[in-house]
Amino acid sequence: MPDKASGRVRITDIGPPNYEDFLPDIIKRNYGKWKYHDYIKPGVMFHVSESGEKLYTVRVGSIRLLSSDTVRTIADLADKYCKGHVRFTTRNNIEFLLDSDENIDNLIEDVNETLGFPVGGVKKCIANIVHTQGWLHCHTSASDASGVVKSLMDELYDYFITEQLPAKVRIGFACCLNMCGSVGAADISIVGIHRRPPHVLVDRVNDLCEIPSVVSACPVDAIKPARTEDGKPTVEIDEDRCVFCGNCYSVCPALPIADPLNDGLAIFVGGKISNARMKPTFSKLAIPFIPNNPPRWPEVIDAVKTILDAYKEGAKPLERVGEWIERIGWPKFFRITGFEFTKYHIDDFRLGECTMNYSNHVTL
Numbered sequence: 001m002p003d004k005a006s007g008r009v010r011i012t013d014i015g016p017p018n019y020e021d022f023l024p025d026i027i028k029r030n031y032g033k034w035k036y037h038d039y040i041k042p043g044v045m046f047h048v049s050e051s052g053e054k055l056y057t058v059r060v061g062s063i064r065l066l067s068s069d070t071v072r073t074i075a076d077l078a079d080k081y082c083k084g085h086v087r088f089t090t091r092n093n094i095e096f097l098l099d100s101d102e103n104i105d106n107l108i109e110d111v112n113e114t115l116g117f118p119v120g121g122v123k124k125c126i127a128n129i130v131h132t133q134g135w136l137h138c139h140t141s142a143s144d145a146s147g148v149v150k151s152l153m154d155e156l157y158d159y160f161i162t163e164q165l166p167a168k169v170r171i172g173f174a175c176c177l178n179m180c181g182s183v184g185a186a187d188i189s190i191v192g193i194h195r196r197p198p199h200v201l202v203d204r205v206n207d208l209c210e211i212p213s214v215v216s217a218c219p220v221d222a223i224k225p226a227r228t229e230d231g232k233p234t235v236e237i238d239e240d241r242c243v244f245c246g247n248c249y250s251v252c253p254a255l256p257i258a259d260p261l262n263d264g265l266a267i268f269v270g271g272k273i274s275n276a277r278m279k280p281t282f283s284k285l286a287i288p289f290i291p292n293n294p295p296r297w298p299e300v301i302d303a304v305k306t307i308l309d310a311y312k313e314g315a316k317p318l319e320r321v322g323e324w325i326e327r328i329g330w331p332k333f334f335r336i337t338g339f340e341f342t343k344y345h346i347d348d349f350r351l352g353e354c355t356m357n358y359s360n361h362v363t364l
Ligand code: SF4
Pocket: 132, 133, 134, 138, 139, 140, 141, 142, 174, 175, 176, 177, 178, 179, 180, 181
């Protein structure tokens, strides 16, 4: 709550402050009373309330890992144009919220000059790619989030600043199967995958790890306690059971999983969380493995561009990637993209059965 004497919001160390304290006045006045929204140009939209008030949003693509200087510049712009209000979307877009359209062009000019970030990502565009930590921060990563996403967005830049697609396309990136990025339901999901079990540093497990925690960290019971030749406690991994998730490495640094030859990326397509036209859907596997190829990952970029070109060519207006594929049929999707359909596309994990098609209704 704002402090009565100073009017400032008090920040404590106990939990996050109530988000309502940070809402712009126009949102507080019209909370729950928004009638509709519309678009002015790529990156700029407005919401209209029952009272007739309009809230303008300017969406700016960010690089996600921001320096404190950049955050200060963003805050200065928010002070100058938006009475201090700015927000970050779940896809790391920066959104400036204005209560009039007077300053939109000045704000965009200032953003270009001071931040050098593009304005766009709204409507039939590709928004910022939501992504995870990658080699920079996370021990479990099978690929580099920032590297792949930067390479990809350099190529897809025009799709951010102009409307060229049948509908919005959301791309997600997670650097391992833990999927911290929202890849489960993105139109195009890129997921880092390991293909070998962790390497057990047999002599170090007892010094570095709590063995019962390591054993219980495995979701498929692939780890069991064992003994070294000289009788020290350690663990062993059943390679046939391991699904290369990396959970055990999170609790035990003596089980490193990174493997330069066998780590790489998989691409999934067709997920979405909106319930317009079709129910929310998980993404499905399109390409089971692409080797890591830093610093620009050209094979990943080619694959994503192939999907986008086919989608642009074949989808009806407002049809999302998954809706388009369901309409034309998965066999045709593989045919027109040229992606090979392999045994790895068949879901044979626990409960995989419930994802299979039991009817003879197949679109070829
Ligand atoms: S997706 Fe995996 S590797 Fe990437 S940040 Fe999350 S846990 Fe770490």
